[in-house]
Amino acid sequence: MAATESMRVRVEGRAIPLPGDDIDTDRIIPARYLREITFEALGKYAFFDERYDESGKPKAHPLNDPRFAGGAILIVGRNFGCGSSREHAPQSLMRMGITAFIGESFAEIFSGNCTALGLPAARVSHEDAQAISAMVEGDPRAAVSIDLDAASITVSGRRFSFTMPDSDRRSLLTGEWDTTSVLLANEKAIKVAAARIPYVNSFRT
Amino acid sequence: MKMSPAVTAGRSLLDKVWDLHKVGTLPSGQDQLFIGLHLIHEVTSPQAFQALKDRGLKVMFPGRTFATVDHIVPTDDQRRPFADEQAEAMMQAIEGNTREHGIRFFGLGTEEQGIVHIIGPELGLTQPGMTIACGDSHTSTHGALGSLAFGVGTSQIRDILATQTLSLTRPKVRKIDVSGSLAPGVSSKDLIIRIIADLGVNGGIGFAYEYAGSAIESLTMEARLTLCNMSIEAGARAGYVNPDATTFSYLRGRKFAPQGAEFDTALKYWKGIASDPDARYDDVFKLEGASVEPMVAWGINPGQAVGVTRRLPRVSDAKQEDRDALRKAYEHTGFGEDSPLQGLPIDVAFVGSCTNGRISDLREAARVVKGRTVSPRVKALAVPGSRSVARQAEAEGLAEVFRAAGFQWREAGCSMCLAMNPDKLTDRQVCASSSNRNFIGRQGSPKGRTLLMSPAMVAAAALAGEVVDVRTVGA
Numbered sequence: 001m002a003a004t005e006s007m008r009v010r011v012e013g014r015a016i017p018l019p020g021d022d023i024d025t026d027r028i029i030p031a032r033y034l035r036e037i038t039f040e041a042l043g044k045y046a047f048f049d050e051r052y053d054e055s056g057k058p059k060a061h062p063l064n065d066p067r068f069a070g071g072a073i074l075i076v077g078r079n080f081g082c083g084s085s086r087e088h089a090p091q092s093l094m095r096m097g098i099t100a101f102i103g104e105s106f107a108e109i110f111s112g113n114c115t116a117l118g119l120p121a122a123r124v125s126h127e128d129a130q131a132i133s134a135m136v137e138g139d140p141r142a143a144v145s146i147d148l149d150a151a152s153i154t155v156s157g158r159r160f161s162f163t164m165p166d167s168d169r170r171s172l173l174t175g176e177w178d179t180t181s182v183l184l185a186n187e188k189a190i191k192v193a194a195a196r197i198p199y200v201n202s203f204r205t
Numbered sequence: 206m207k208m209s210p211a212v213t214a215g216r217s218l219l220d221k222v223w224d225l226h227k228v229g230t231l232p233s234g235q236d237q238l239f240i241g242l243h244l245i246h247e248v249t250s251p252q253a254f255q256a257l258k259d260r261g262l263k264v265m266f267p268g269r270t271f272a273t274v275d276h277i278v279p280t281d282d283q284r285r286p287f288a289d290e291q292a293e294a295m296m297q298a299i300e301g302n303t304r305e306h307g308i309r310f311f312g313l314g315t316e317e318q319g320i321v322h323i324i325g326p327e328l329g330l331t332q333p334g335m336t337i338a339c340g341d342s343h344t345s346t347h348g349a350l351g352s353l354a355f356g357v358g359t360s361q362i363r364d365i366l367a368t369q370t371l372s373l374t375r376p377k378v379r380k381i382d383v384s385g386s387l388a389p390g391v392s393s394k395d396l397i398i399r400i401i402a403d404l405g406v407n408g409g410i411g412f413a414y415e416y417a418g419s420a421i422e423s424l425t426m427e428a429r430l431t432l433c434n435m436s437i438e439a440g441a442r443a444g445y446v447n448p449d450a451t452t453f454s455y456l457r458g459r460k461f462a463p464q465g466a467e468f469d470t471a472l473k474y475w476k477g478i479a480s481d482p483d484a485r486y487d488d489v490f491k492l493e494g495a496s497v498e499p500m501v502a503w504g505i506n507p508g509q510a511v512g513v514t515r516r517l518p519r520v521s522d523a524k525q526e527d528r529d530a531l532r533k534a535y536e537h538t539g540f541g542e543d544s545p546l547q548g549l550p551i552d553v554a555f556v557g558s559c560t561n562g563r564i565s566d567l568r569e570a571a572r573v574v575k576g577r578t579v580s581p582r583v584k585a586l587a588v589p590g591s592r593s594v595a596r597q598a599e600a601e602g603l604a605e606v607f608r609a610a611g612f613q614w615r616e617a618g619c620s621m622c623l624a625m626n627p628d629k630l631t632d633r634q635v636c637a638s639s640s641n642r643n644f645i646g647r648q649g650s651p652k653g654r655t656l657l658m659s660p661a662m663v664a665a666a667a668l669a670g671e672v673v674d675v676r677t678v679g680a
Contacts, residue, residue, distance in 0.1 A: 021530050022406055022506050026644040030651075031625045035277060035291035037251040037298050039359075049651040078526070079407035082440065082506075083644060084623075085342040086249065087358035108410055108442045109342060109356055116360035126526075167233040167374055176232065178360075180260070183237055183368040186228060190265070190370055193228045193239045199332060200241060200269075203463060203470040 006175035008120055008148055011100040013072030015144040015155075017133040018062050023076065024083035025110065029092045042088055043095030063096075067140040075133050076103035078126075081110025090114045100146050102153060102162070104129050115168045118177045122146055122153060122162035132160065148173050215481025217378050218334075218447055219413050222353045222478055226336045228370055235372045241335040242352075243270040243365045244321050245308075247277055248625065249340030251298040253362035254306070264306045266369040271330060272303045273311040275320040276625045280588050280615035283313055292626070306366075317460075319591020319617045322346040322559035326430060327593055329459025333448035333475040338365055343559050343641065345436040349429035350456070351448030351479065353413070356437065376413045376443065377487035383420035385494040390676035392569070393428035394561060394639070394659040396420070397435040398500040398510045404490060406508040409441030412487070415480065416446050420494030426455040427565040434560045435641050438507040447479040499675060501546055502657035504534035505645050513662070513674045516545050537645055538654050539633075547672050549656070553636040554585040554667035555648075556612075556660050558622040561639035562590025564597050566660040570639075571603040573664035573678060579611035580670030586628065587612045588620040612667070624649030637666035 033045040051061045058064045074093065080103045081089060090113045101114065101121045111121045124132065135155050136142050142156045148169055153160045171177040183190075194200050216224075228237040250272070257264070264270065277292040287293040296313070303310035311317035317324060322343050325331040333351035338344060340362045347354035361371055381400060387393070414436050416429070424432065429446045436444025446452075453472060456462045463471040502510035503517060509531065511517065519542050520531045535542060540549070556562075556570045567587065579585045587607040589595035595617055598604050604614045621628040622640035629649025630636055636648055636655050643655035656672065665675040 019529075020533065021526075024506070024642070024644040026623075026642070026647045030646055031623050032649070034248055034625060035289070035295060037295055038255065039252055049646050054651075079410070079440065082406060083342065083437075083642060085340060085344075085356035085358055087252075087340075087360060090358075105407060105410060107407070107440065109358060109437075113358035113360065116358060165374060167231075167235040167372075171233045174232070179231075179372045180256075180262070180364050180367050182231060182233075183364055183370050183372060184262075186237060186370075187265075187368070189228045189237075190239065190368060193226065194266070194369070197225060197239065197241060198474045199335060199463075199471070200239075203467050203474065 004175070006118060006177070008118055008172035008175070010148065011073070011120055011146045013099060013144060014070060014141060015073040015075050015136045016062050016068040016071035017075045017136050019077060019133065021078040022082055023080050025081055025086050025089040026083055028081065028089040029086065034086060034088050039088065039091040039095070042092035046092040046096045072097055072099045073144050073146070074098050074101050075129065075136060076101060077129065078104040080106050082107040085109045087113045090117055090119060094119060102129070102132060102146070111168070115171060115177050116179065118172065120146055120148060120164065120172055122164055124153065124160055124162050128160045214485040215483035217415060217480040217484040217486065218351060218445060218478055219353060219376070219378050219415070222334055222336060223375055231372055233372065235374050237370050238336060238373050239370050240338045240365050241269065242330060242337045244325055244337070244339040245270060245272045245362065246321050246341065247274045247295045247299040249359050250362055251295065251302065252359045253366060254302040256363045257366055262367045264308065264366045267307040269369060270308045270366065271311070272299060272308055273318055273321050273324055274299060274313055276619045276623065278313060278618040279627050280618040280620045281627070283616055316592050319593065320559045320562060320619055322434065323562055323590035323594065326350060327459070327591060329456055329462030332456065332462065333452060334478040338371060342437045343434055345442065345444045346430050346434040346559060348436065348443055348445030349426065349433040350452050351445060351475065353443055353445065355443045377411055378415055379409070379412045379488040379490060380415045380417055380486045382489060382491045383416065383418040383494050384491065386420050386423055387494045387497055391497050391499060392659040392661065393424055393432040395500045396497050397432050398502050398507060398657065399497045400492065401435065401439045401508045402500070402510040403492070404439055406438060406506050407440045409436065409439040412441050414439065414441040414444040416444060421446055422449065425565065426451055427563045430563065431560055435507065438641060448475050499659060499662055501662070501672060502643050503538065503540065503546065504531070505537050505643060506530065507641065507643060507657060509534050511546060513546055513672065516543050517541065519543050547674060549672040550635065551583060551637045551656065551666050551671060552634040553630060554583055554663050555588070555621040555636055555638040555640065556663050557586065557588030557590065557620050558640040559590065559619070560641040561660045562588060562594065564594050566639065567594065567598050567603050570660040570664040571606040573661050573675060574610040574612065574668060575606050577610055577668050579667045582670045583667050585612040585667040586615060586621060588615040589617050591617045621648055623647060637663045637672065639663045
């Protein structure tokens with residue numbers, strides 16, 4: 001692939017601060033919305049039970065707050081996306097318009113799923129997360145920019161550094177985050193590996 | 206140049222299994238890893254098959270993927286078509302996809318059907334030294350047999366179907382060394398909840414957990430499965446126990462395990478992949494087995510847990526970084542700070558799930574309820590993890606014990622663990638549950654509350670109508 005449109009060099013937009021630690025994937029996308037065999041409609045269900053009460057009335061929630069309408073970068077706390085491996089979680093956020101995450105830390109399967117969808121998940125210190133949230137709270141129209149090449153975030157001109165596993169950053173920068181074709185290119189090597197693994201060959205190797 | 210043996214550190218099981226399965230290093234810097242066993246279920250696979258179709262790709266090793274249905278399956282009325290049209294469509298999708306791609310499918314009504322993490326070990330599909338992946342975070346369960354097993358997302362299911370490999374970063378290894386032995390009345394469920402409470406729900410990020418020490422070695426295979434199952438709740442994507450005599454005798458004679466002379470050859474491989482005595486670990490955590498008491502995870506994540514004899518924590522006593530989550534937990538549960546755990550009323554009792562839906566779990570729970578009656582205020586469910594567990598429990602008379610006590614006895618499935626099928630909490634109900642997650646809304650009601658505990662503790666709570674210490678109930 002590696003087409004230019006899949007390269008993630010800089011992700012820009014307005015941000016939405018979503019406070020709280022250990023926000024799990026059941027909260028991001030309640031299980032009852034996993035009974036669809038495609039991801040297409042998931043955008044409207046992200047954080048559904050936190051955004052709406054039983055009668056469907058909107059509750060006070062950053063994703064319902066008109067000040068943050070149109071925001072594309074979600075600012076989160078510690079261990080965001082823990083729990084279930086459901087890719088429905090980042091899929092639902094992506095389909096509602098989220099293009100990147102800034103947070104203190106991310107659960108492993110969740111951040112892997114994000115990379116597989118081309119969504120950067122940038123880690124910052126607790127202090128920086130607080131500072132960025134406060135800046136965006138103070139000025140919801142603040143321009144936020146994530147520069148993957150420089151591993152830095154700029155909020156209204158102020159710079160912060162972020163971390164991300166090198167492999168994720170490289171995949172996003174080169175646009176090779178959709179791994180199927182990358183893996184498939186090594187078909188010969190896959191067959192060689194399979195031939196040396198004892199149980200794959202009924203323990204006859 | 207020859208390396209001196211003195212500077213060559215031993216290797217862990219993870220090192221050995223990883224190196225054997227490594228296909229190569231990718232441009233991103235990650236490793237390409239061959240996946241020996243791929244398990245799929247109805248919820249996270251249809252989108253992956255669709256992606257394959259969109260790209261005109263085939264399944265590279267159809268013989269290395271096995272499928273079953275568990276999440277959306279009703280555990281009472283299983284007649285087709287299901288009343289839930291979406292669930293029915295999902296069933297038809299996995300039936301069609303497995304047929305089209307030549308994948309072995311253990312469907313509803315077959316003797317092999319059950320929760321994917323129950324049937325893998327039970328059928329002997331899960332074996333030591335394998336790499337195992339499944340689109341389900343509780344895949345860590347399979348590590349109990351000495352395999353490297355982890356949950357993946359749907360894009361990765363697509364990768365495995367198309368290439369039988371994954372792009373992965375080698376995790377660090379933390380040894381969880383549990384000395385001595387567990388006290389009577391304390392189970393491996395209590396142990397893993399204690400480990401999560403001690404190390405935190407995010408403590409395991411970037412690590413695989415190796416459970417070792419005499420308290421682990423003396424656990425049965427089913428107890429080890431429960432332990433490894435909740436590694437993911439500790440933030441560790443994988444957890445494993447080194448294979449030993451318990452593992453080998455568990456596997457002998459199982460349907461998909463090597464048979465006859467092949468079993469003996471397999472044994473050599475299996476013994477060889479255990480961690481070396483001088484293996485190097487990135488971190489070691491020590492715990493005394495005797496210090497563990499029956500645990501209850503009362504809050505909104507599995508790390509918010511205390512021993513059953515304790516009082517709920519005060520926010521002001523908690524570490525600064527845990528206070529917000531604790532406040533949120535009290536806000537959701539409505540429980541009082543510093544109130545005793547025992548005596549907390551419950552409305553629902555659930556025995557089952559991939560964590561505790563095995564025959565030994567049902568035996569433990571049945572031992573407590575035998576000849577007694579469920580509290581009139583409690584709705585109690587006993588849900589076997591697989592068809593095979595159901596048949597065994599019926600043959601042993603356990604099903605009858607549950608029914609006589611006032612439990613509903615169900616067919617195999619995930620049931621009330623996750624609210625994707627008709628079994629759900631309503632409104633503000635409190636559920637004593639042998640499952641694995643007490644997240645807000647997890648059991649189907651956005652206001653519902655979940656208390657995670659061992660199957661014996663759930664049984665005791667069902668009888669009393671409130672949280673009790675199972676050690677005081679007797680059997």
